[in-house]
Amino acid sequence: SIEKEIIQPTIDGMASENIPYKGLLYTGIIVTENGPKTLEFNCRFGDPETQAVVPLLEGDLAEIMMACIEGNLSKTYLRSSNGFALCLVIASGGYPGSYKKGVKISGIEEADSIDGVKVFHAGTKFDGEDIVTAGGRVFGVTGWGADFPQARKRAYEAAGKIHFTDSFYRNDIGNKALKYLLTND
Known part of the structure; x- marks a missing residue:
């Protein structure tokens, strides 16, 4: 899966170099004949990708981001609609x-x-x-x-x-x- 092949190794790699990541990590991915490939990483929301995510997000985005800043994200339940x-x-x-x-x-x-x-x-x-x-x-x-x-x-x-x-x-x-x-x- 994309999470196992791209996202988690990236997070683990930063942690192994004593660079714990806190914040938003946008991953630009393209699906090729040989599977998903990373195009880019950004420390921000993707544009225009975020415009398709935000309407499905349930809850207050500002509260979610504050929990991330304060190190309490694990106590926050992220929900999105099934749409x-x-x-x-x-x-x-x-x-x-x-x-x-x-x-x-x-x-x-x-x-x-x-x-x-x-x-x-x-x-x-x-x-x-x-x-x-x-x-x-x-x-x-x-x-x-x-x-x-x-x-x-x-x-x-x-x-x-x-x-x-x-x-x-x-x-x-x-x-x-x-x-x-x-x-x-």
């Missing part, structure tokens, strides 16, 4: 290369009002009363639900309501998982 979540990134045209900033955005409130959806701002700012683009990755749009197809449908429905010139998002996010679920049920 599924999917996050889509809406990006500015040209991203990851050059892109326009200051482009007016519409549909945010409409998207965010969908049940089981949260729109996370990333590259946005106010220009007077308007919200405009200010970065390449403009939004993370997360949908969640009791099953994966519902979570995916909500995310795509919400993303389709947000509009700005030259915006784009991938239309294949979740396809592999959906195919797997449909062929293994």
Whole structure:
């Protein structure tokens, strides 16, 4: 398993070098034909991965992080709902290369009002009363639900309501998982 092959050896390795780790350890992993491989470690939440985790987390994230800081994490019960979540990134045209900033955005409130959806701002700012683009990755749009197809449908429905010139998002996010679920049920 990923925990046994990647995570635990990393934690054990730090401990053996008298570097006990306290905090959040984000592990970027890719699944290859030869199994899971580590891409990176970060001492922070992953972006946009966290946007799919937070809606499923039950409890107060600040309390969980305080317990970690104070060394009481083992006394904290981490719970998540049994649901599924999917996050889509809406990006500015040209991203990851050059892109326009200051482009007016519409549909945010409409998207965010969908049940089981949260729109996370990333590259946005106010220009007077308007919200405009200010970065390449403009939004993370997360949908969640009791099953994966519902979570995916909500995310795509919400993303389709947000509009700005030259915006784009991938239309294949979740396809592999959906195919797997449909062929293994």
